[in-house]
Amino acid sequence: METRIRTADERREEIAAAAASMGVDEDYISTLVDTFYERVRAHPLLGPVFDEAISDWGPHLAKMKDFWASVALNAGRYSGKPVPKHKALTSVQPWHFDIWLGLFRATLTDTAPSPEAAAYFMERAERIAESLKLAMFGLPEIGAPGGRRQS
Numbered sequence: 001m002e003t004r005i006r007t008a009d010e011r012r013e014e015i016a017a018a019a020a021s022m023g024v025d026e027d028y029i030s031t032l033v034d035t036f037y038e039r040v041r042a043h044p045l046l047g048p049v050f051d052e053a054i055s056d057w058g059p060h061l062a063k064m065k066d067f068w069a070s071v072a073l074n075a076g077r078y079s080g081k082p083v084p085k086h087k088a089l090t091s092v093q094p095w096h097f098d099i100w101l102g103l104f105r106a107t108l109t110d111t112a113p114s115p116e117a118a119a120y121f122m123e124r125a126e127r128i129a130e131s132l133k134l135a136m137f138g139l140p141e142i143g144a145p146g147g148r149r150q151s
């Protein structure tokens, strides 16, 4: 049997096909991002953290749509650096992430086109949240050099 390394185009097509089978497309990603950040901004504890850092929401929402389209559709439109951006947010505490993930989960429950799509986005959000937290605060039980301690 012949095995062949897939080209980048073939991989992109496979990811797009997997997304389509879950009902995920650009329109859904746009709905997800708009609904989620509406809820984030309305949240009494999380809203102020975002509003302090973001003066113009239009470009931020467009960037987040590009980000999620790159994750779920392999669209390749996002090329930012989330870690330094989040490290610069000095008012963020580790427990803010629990609120963030709770709002994201509720948004998926209310809007996702299929349970598979909800699970897909949630799993990726949790993984990215863990790595951002690690970069921002270090390992809680050890305390990483340069990390902000949890207290």
Ligand code: HEM
Pocket (backbone or CB within 6 Å): 049, 050, 053, 054, 063, 064, 067, 079, 080, 081, 082, 085, 086, 089, 092, 096, 097, 098, 100, 124, 125, 126, 128, 129, 132
């Ligand atoms: C408590 C949790 C979080 C807070 C308070 C937060 C806050 C923010 C803020 C204020 C920005 C804008 C930064 C700027 O433009 O200077 C930002 C950007 C961003 N966030 Fe978060 N975030 C959180 C969690 C997450 C998670 C879990 C993800 C991914 C699943 C994420 C993905 C991103 C991305 C991709 C950007 C764009 C970075 C860039 O400019 O390239 N964030 N976040």
